[in-house]
Amino acid sequence: MSRVQTSDTVTKGPRIGESALRPDGIPKVKGEFVFSNDLRHPQMLWGGTLRSPHPAARIVSINTAPALKMTGVHAVLSSEDTEGMPLYGLEHPDQPVLADGVVRYQGEPVAIVAADHPENVRLALEAIEVEYELIEPLSDSKLAQEAKAIHPDGNLFRKIDLIYGNSQEDGEIIVEGTYEVGMQDQAPLGTESGMAIPSEDGGVDLFVSTQWLHADRDQVAACLNLPSEKVRLTLAGVGGAFGAREDISLHIHLCLLALRTGKPVKMSYSRTESFHGHVHRHPAQMWYRHHAKSDGTLTRIEARLLLDGGAYASTSSAVLANAACFAAGPYRVPSVQIHGAVVRTNNPPCGAMRGFGCVQVCFAHEAQMDKLAIALGMDPVELRLKNALKSGDQIITGQTITGTAPVAEVIETCAQHPTSVGAASEQMELPGGAGRTADPKNIVRGEAIAVGFKNLMFSEGFDDFSTASCQLLDGVATITCACAEVGQGFVTLAQQIAREILGVEEVILAPASTSNVGSAGSTSASRQTWMSGGAVKSACEEVRIRLLSRIAESHDLDVESLVIVDGGIASLSSNFSISLKEATIESIEVEETYRHMPTHPLDENGQGDAHVSFAFSAHRAVVDVDQELGLIKVVELITSQDVGRVLNPLQLQGQLEGGAAQGLGLAVLEEINVVDGRILNPSFTDYLLPTALDMPPVEIAALIEQPEPNAPFGAKGVGEPPAISSTAAVASAVRNATGLDLQRVPIRPTDIVFSEKSEND
Amino acid sequence: MGVIIAKSLNEACVVLAENPATTVLAGGTDLMVQANRGMQSMDSVLDLSRILELKEWTLKDSEIVLGAGISYTDLAEPQIATVVPALAQAARTVGSPQIRNAGTLGGNLATASPAGDTIPVLVAMDAVLQLKSSSGNREVAITDFITGVKSNALQAGEIIQSITMPVFQGPQEFLKVGTRNAMVISVVSLALVTDYLGRKLRVGVGSVSPVPFRATEAEEFISQEFDWEKNSSLSEKVINKFSDMVADSTKPIDDHRGTADYRKHAVGILAKRALERVCANGES
Numbered sequence A: 001m002s003r004v005q006t007s008d009t010v011t012k013g014p015r016i017g018e019s020a021l022r023p024d025g026i027p028k029v030k031g032e033f034v035f036s037n038d039l040r041h042p043q044m045l046w047g048g049t050l051r052s053p054h055p056a057a058r059i060v061s062i063n064t065a066p067a068l069k070m071t072g073v074h075a076v077l078s079s080e081d082t083e084g085m086p087l088y089g090l091e092h093p094d095q096p097v098l099a100d101g102v103v104r105y106q107g108e109p110v111a112i113v114a115a116d117h118p119e120n121v122r123l124a125l126e127a128i129e130v131e132y133e134l135i136e137p138l139s140d141s142k143l144a145q146e147a148k149a150i151h152p153d154g155n156l157f158r159k160i161d162l163i164y165g166n167s168q169e170d171g172e173i174i175v176e177g178t179y180e181v182g183m184q185d186q187a188p189l190g191t192e193s194g195m196a197i198p199s200e201d202g203g204v205d206l207f208v209s210t211q212w213l214h215a216d217r218d219q220v221a222a223c224l225n226l227p228s229e230k231v232r233l234t235l236a237g238v239g240g241a242f243g244a245r246e247d248i249s250l251h252i253h254l255c256l257l258a259l260r261t262g263k264p265v266k267m268s269y270s271r272t273e274s275f276h277g278h279v280h281r282h283p284a285q286m287w288y289r290h291h292a293k294s295d296g297t298l299t300r301i302e303a304r305l306l307l308d309g310g311a312y313a314s315t316s317s318a319v320l321a322n323a324a325c326f327a328a329g330p331y332r333v334p335s336v337q338i339h340g341a342v343v344r345t346n347n348p349p350c351g352a353m354r355g356f357g358c359v360q361v362c363f364a365h366e367a368q369m370d371k372l373a374i375a376l377g378m379d380p381v382e383l384r385l386k387n388a389l390k391s392g393d394q395i396i397t398g399q400t401i402t403g404t405a406p407v408a409e410v411i412e413t414c415a416q417h418p419t420s421v422g423a424a425s426e427q428m429e430l431p432g433g434a435g436r437t438a439d440p441k442n443i444v445r446g447e448a449i450a451v452g453f454k455n456l457m458f459s460e461g462f463d464d465f466s467t468a469s470c471q472l473l474d475g476v477a478t479i480t481c482a483c484a485e486v487g488q489g490f491v492t493l494a495q496q497i498a499r500e501i502l503g504v505e506e507v508i509l510a511p512a513s514t515s516n517v518g519s520a521g522s523t524s525a526s527r528q529t530w531m532s533g534g535a536v537k538s539a540c541e542e543v544r545i546r547l548l549s550r551i552a553e554s555h556d557l558d559v560e561s562l563v564i565v566d567g568g569i570a571s572l573s574s575n576f577s578i579s580l581k582e583a584t585i586e587s588i589e590v591e592e593t594y595r596h597m598p599t600h601p602l603d604e605n606g607q608g609d610a611h612v613s614f615a616f617s618a619h620r621a622v623v624d625v626d627q628e629l630g631l632i633k634v635v636e637l638i639t640s641q642d643v644g645r646v647l648n649p650l651q652l653q654g655q656l657e658g659g660a661a662q663g664l665g666l667a668v669l670e671e672i673n674v675v676d677g678r679i680l681n682p683s684f685t686d687y688l689l690p691t692a693l694d695m696p697p698v699e700i701a702a703l704i705e706q707p708e709p710n711a712p713f714g715a716k717g718v719g720e721p722p723a724i725s726s727t728a729a730v731a732s733a734v735r736n737a738t739g740l741d742l743q744r745v746p747i748r749p750t751d752i753v754f755s756e757k758s759e760n761d
Numbered sequence B: 001m002g003v004i005i006a007k008s009l010n011e012a013c014v015v016l017a018e019n020p021a022t023t024v025l026a027g028g029t030d031l032m033v034q035a036n037r038g039m040q041s042m043d044s045v046l047d048l049s050r051i052l053e054l055k056e057w058t059l060k061d062s063e064i065v066l067g068a069g070i071s072y073t074d075l076a077e078p079q080i081a082t083v084v085p086a087l088a089q090a091a092r093t094v095g096s097p098q099i100r101n102a103g104t105l106g107g108n109l110a111t112a113s114p115a116g117d118t119i120p121v122l123v124a125m126d127a128v129l130q131l132k133s134s135s136g137n138r139e140v141a142i143t144d145f146i147t148g149v150k151s152n153a154l155q156a157g158e159i160i161q162s163i164t165m166p167v168f169q170g171p172q173e174f175l176k177v178g179t180r181n182a183m184v185i186s187v188v189s190l191a192l193v194t195d196y197l198g199r200k201l202r203v204g205v206g207s208v209s210p211v212p213f214r215a216t217e218a219e220e221f222i223s224q225e226f227d228w229e230k231n232s233s234l235s236e237k238v239i240n241k242f243s244d245m246v247a248d249s250t251k252p253i254d255d256h257r258g259t260a261d262y263r264k265h266a267v268g269i270l271a272k273r274a275l276e277r278v279c280a281n282g283e284s
Helices: A025-029 A118-127 A213-224 A251-261 A271-277 A316-325 A358-376 A380-387 A407-416 A490-502 A528-554 A649-668 A725-738 A749-753 B009-018 B031-036 B085-092 B097-102 B105-111 B119-124 B216-225 B236-248 B260-278
Strands: A045-051 A057-063 A073-078 A109-115 A129-134 A156-164 A173-181 A193-198 A204-208 A231-235 A265-268 A284-292 A298-308 A336-343 A443-456 A465-473 A476-481 A507-509 A562-565 A568-571 A577-579 A588-595 A613-626 A631-642 A698-704 B002-005 B023-025 B044-047 B057-060 B063-067 B128-133 B136-141 B146-148 B159-166 B172-177 B188-195 B200-206
Touching: A045 A118, A045 A251, A045 A271, A057 A109, A073 A118, A073 A251, A109 A118, A109 A251, A156 A316, A173 A358, A193 A251, A204 A213, A204 A251, A213 A231, A213 A251, A251 A265, A284 A358, A298 A316, A298 A358, A316 A336, A316 A358, A316 A443, A358 A380, A358 A443, A358 A725, A380 A407, A380 A443, A407 A443, A407 A613, A407 A631, A407 A698, A443 A725, A465 A490, A465 A528, A476 A490, A476 A528, A490 A507, A490 A528, A528 A562, A528 A568, A528 A588, A613 A725, A631 A649, A631 A725, A649 A698, A649 A725, A749 B260, B009 B044, B009 B128, B009 B159, B063 B105, B085 B119, B085 B172, B085 B188, B105 B119, B105 B159, B119 B172, B119 B188, B119 B200, B172 B260, B188 B260, B200 B216, B200 B260, B216 B236, B236 B260
Parallel strands: A045 A265, A204 A231, A298 A336, A476 A507, A631 A698, B002 B044, B023 B044
Antiparallel strands: A045 A109, A057 A129, A073 A109, A156 A336, A173 A284, A193 A204, A193 A265, A284 A298, A443 A613, A465 A476, A465 A588, A562 A568, A568 A577, A613 A631, B057 B063, B063 B159, B128 B136, B128 B159, B172 B188, B188 B200
């Protein structure tokens, strides 16, 4: 028995609720962090992908022979060289590993090459002879359902007819609108990259930046025709994700090349290739009709939603479910009829992106709420408060909100927050920025608020779980979890949880891999803090129980009297104490699987308890607009968010700022321009992300902390809501400034310059 | 494949004379984009970035001579900015600080993009380029130098040594429309330079035709109307006519950065605003 070591010499690491600095923060700033693109192996080859230049074509022939003969080329593979499952897909396999006889989007992989040098890869790709017979691309999503099927599975990914309530009556006040959202890219700064290393057992080790190691592993193994234990994935340094890494990109290609050549193979997409090589946010066309009483009470909403899923399924059906379930916004509506469809076209495939279906409908439902407020002559904040959902209400799927729903709170705090911007004092701060196009007299200012919400975790009966283990040895906790850290903050959170529960200071987070632990599920759907946080919490709590029981037993103490304090265990009923280090000379290790409460599929009317929990946010935007040139400057963004409980204030702030920037981008800048199935701007020269001059500081009006029942520590996921209501708020503010309808985002200069004034003004 | 880092202009000229196919590298901000896309041969490269002569500038009498290797950052510094403010303003609209540190005036001219940010200013000011090769020197007017979309009058073995332009008395304005507030390629741009001594308003426009050009008819009109004695405010009618004349002089195209209609409209707005700034209307 020794004295508890008092921790004068030990710096206390951050616990739950305290700002924890990311361990990768300083290395990233100094350029020392190893991203997946930095992977090196002395024997490695470089891989490359030959992509279809056409959005739709039959492949008449592929001749790889000229490429194979070239210096330094080790392998050239086309679809006929693959032996496993020829298709992959996150929800169901419908996308070829390599195009087999037909290409369905511009950029679809046709052949892959491994060579000793990137330049030889490039030359080999040029030497592959592919004869295409062009097909007229199906590029208009409105025509997809009637058009000839462009895939054996047909052109309809999913249709949802959501019917809630019985009333078909018209309201006293009716407003109608048609809305459109362009194709946004996740634009993570790190492009797709990774390295596959063949192993002696005939398997392969893949180091890759991804969002979900185990789902990748299962798809890769199937396509390689290998048992899953022979395919081992380890997370390589991720340079952002935002949904772009939920699907397979180069994973299977890398493994095929490594297995064929017997050598490590590295691949890294260029920025242009990245634009072609991952899924995007679904473009949406939406029609809405809102009905209300003359006092502003919503009585009915009708909507038609059409999402363009592009060439392959990805997560399209889940995105549509979200668009439908959240189509009405965070409001009580007694009667709702929604017809939603997501279709296949020859456009770039679309899938997961931050906000996942809720971003598109939020833009539309909030535009409708503003329109309704004008028609009613009512304050838009008052209208929203009057209809705001609260706990105990039903959403339009008939599901009762059993958790927290502080909708009124986020609206009120956001609306009441004082503005801190005056008139711009420098020309650089006006719309047009560095281009010096505007003078103060050319500017009109507008302001608006928007509210949005989204489900947390996977829905519709999906078996959603995360696994984590905790080992406590020599006073050091080691957490093992396959949770992909893509910037969301699990690296700090796992340590905070272990410290909080076990009272340890030193916490090691093992590399995320498929070989040492079960699936953590996807780093998406704002789910990892809840799910993997929950798994780590469970594992740590079980370790704590076993530790205290063991000490109680071996020292003949009452376990109830034992507490962990200051790095040791002490008894409240005696003077017993022992350091954690000494108490854990013999290791304790526990693995736990955490599941959220079960959800259920939507029925034929789109009804059911399909979701676990909901998170709400509000944004208020102030914009300056140069109407003659159609240029916009967002001068202020204020937000309030329903967070359950703040676990790491600094990381939370980062999520709110980054999400708002992404939302602002969609409102005024970011769009992949696709014409006839071809991307016109696959580079950062013309795909315009917000710069420091475009993005104002984000003012956090309030973090609403109402602990969510059943959530670990009461915390809700926070990653997506910031990207949902921000777009709508910015677009509404531009409407407010200009008096224009502006039914489409991103708002383009021509939309302002050449639009007619709205009749409402 | 090799890179030769020239230390002097003469050395560079010799290298280029021996191998006229050598790719000339200055700031690399355009060239490397092309190289990374596999669209630019980098088999042999001549780097001009260490040639100090190319970074020099001189102000004498009524002329300023700017070395071709001067960066956008340096153009925006007060010493040059006070002499040719429109050029400094144009330089500030280019890219990010990193790009402005690397990119050069000579490079902007060699690339000869319709959207080259400094070109409307140089066109408005009748700039002249000094070209050097191992066989001699020659001078070419800016309008003769840029021969088309991304094509120039450089002959084999020639390097842009410097750019000379007159120093005008009077305010200058450069305005550029881009969809983003910074780091954006010009959708349309306009330079307006007043010449009080010559009683002339000079207008250069960019991104509205294959080659940036001077809106000469609009210039003549407004130079007549302008109040050269008191710089008093101009009537709305005059301003609008000038704006229309500038817009009518352009032949823009539709592309993914903007439509022809928008470009024509926007260049007229820029003309109006620039004019208002240089005369008393801007002070209201």
